[in-house]
Amino acid sequence: MAPPQDTARLQRLPRVTANYNGLQGLVLVPMGILLLLSGAVTLAEPRNPLFVAGLVPAFATMGLLALYYRRRFGRVRSGESGYQSAAAAMALTVFFLLSVPVNRLIHSPDAPDTAVWLTGVQAALTLATVSVAGPLLRRRPGDLVLSRHWQILSLALLCAALVPVGLFVEGGHPLNTVEHSWPGLAIAFGAALLIGGLSDHRLLVRSLAPSPATAGER
Amino acid sequence: MATPAEELAEMDRLIHEPARLALTTALTSGAGADFVFLQTLTGLTRGNLSSHLHKLERAGMVTLTRTGAGRTARTWASLTSRGQESVRRHWQRLEGLKHLAGDALGAPDPDPG
Numbered sequence A: 001m002a003p004p005q006d007t008a009r010l011q012r013l014p015r016v017t018a019n020y021n022g023l024q025g026l027v028l029v030p031m032g033i034l035l036l037l038s039g040a041v042t043l044a045e046p047r048n049p050l051f052v053a054g055l056v057p058a059f060a061t062m063g064l065l066a067l068y069y070r071r072r073f074g075r076v077r078s079g080e081s082g083y084q085s086a087a088a089a090m091a092l093t094v095f096f097l098l099s100v101p102v103n104r105l106i107h108s109p110d111a112p113d114t115a116v117w118l119t120g121v122q123a124a125l126t127l128a129t130v131s132v133a134g135p136l137l138r139r140r141p142g143d144l145v146l147s148r149h150w151q152i153l154s155l156a157l158l159c160a161a162l163v164p165v166g167l168f169v170e171g172g173h174p175l176n177t178v179e180h181s182w183p184g185l186a187i188a189f190g191a192a193l194l195i196g197g198l199s200d201h202r203l204l205v206r207s208l209a210p211s212p213a214t215a216g217e218r
Numbered sequence B: 001m002a003t004p005a006e007e008l009a010e011m012d013r014l015i016h017e018p019a020r021l022a023l024t025t026a027l028t029s030g031a032g033a034d035f036v037f038l039q040t041l042t043g044l045t046r047g048n049l050s051s052h053l054h055k056l057e058r059a060g061m062v063t064l065t066r067t068g069a070g071r072t073a074r075t076w077a078s079l080t081s082r083g084q085e086s087v088r089r090h091w092q093r094l095e096g097l098k099h100l101a102g103d104a105l106g107a108p109d110p111d112p113g
Helices: A004-018 A025-044 A050-073 A081-107 A118-137 A141-161 A178-208 B004-016 B018-027 B035-042 B046-058 B081-106
Strands: B032-034 B062-067 B074-079
Touching: A004 A141, A004 A178, A004 B018, A004 B081, A025 A050, A025 A178, A050 A178, A050 B035, A081 A118, A081 A178, A118 A141, A118 A178, A141 A178, B004 B018, B004 B081, B018 B032, B018 B035, B018 B046, B018 B062, B018 B074, B018 B081, B032 B035, B035 B046, B035 B074, B046 B062, B074 B081
Parallel strands: none
Antiparallel strands: B032 B074, B062 B074
């Protein structure tokens, strides 16, 4: 009989196989880097073409990384791309629904000052939707364990956004201004894509590493 | 001709072999996986993996399909409904054994002398 750690690893394999396409985390990294850089540069230089100029190279790199996964780890036909699209659509809906009150509070001169970071809350809730919608739509709640790092990231971002910095600064939270809202949002999403993507990749590589029992056979 | 009990024992050995257990367990997700993915998963050589997959195919556990030609040729493996059921039962049996072993280890020694 297999040792307990091998048994646990084996029992995780169906989940990893079913979610293989979503665990190809390196694909997210170029977009994460672009958003992070673009956000950071925009804080210093509000009008810059970095994001637009970086889109084509970022998508090209993402395509190459997807190809790397096919060559290095192979392919899985899970027939669940429809659920992934539905989860992405749900996240976009949450993002745009939250955009309405957030934009009103940031752009309207009559709006009251807000103590918490509004676009940070928006980013956190969007990420949380992505992390839980897929497994729940597929009725595989056990798969939520594979997106635990995304849930932790969302929670960490939400906690950071809810720190009432605006109570101690005149004019509300400093990231709620018109000029800081986009870079703040870009940095939040960029950091999340970078950390979450690398964590996805690490999880995939660890899960797919052959166990000593099978590798010993060769 | 083998008795049902012998057939069952044979089926257990077929699945319980470590590489085949990893292959069939991964495929219980309902997904089809290509040869490269299964090779990454098990760390087997092409020849060994091919041999295991053909054993499983002959036993009716796995369906192998080939797509493309030349450089794009790929072999896909997916579990049949019979394979799904056999792997599910096999894991139930393993879990049962695990609990039995746990109970035996936790129980006081009946003959300490």
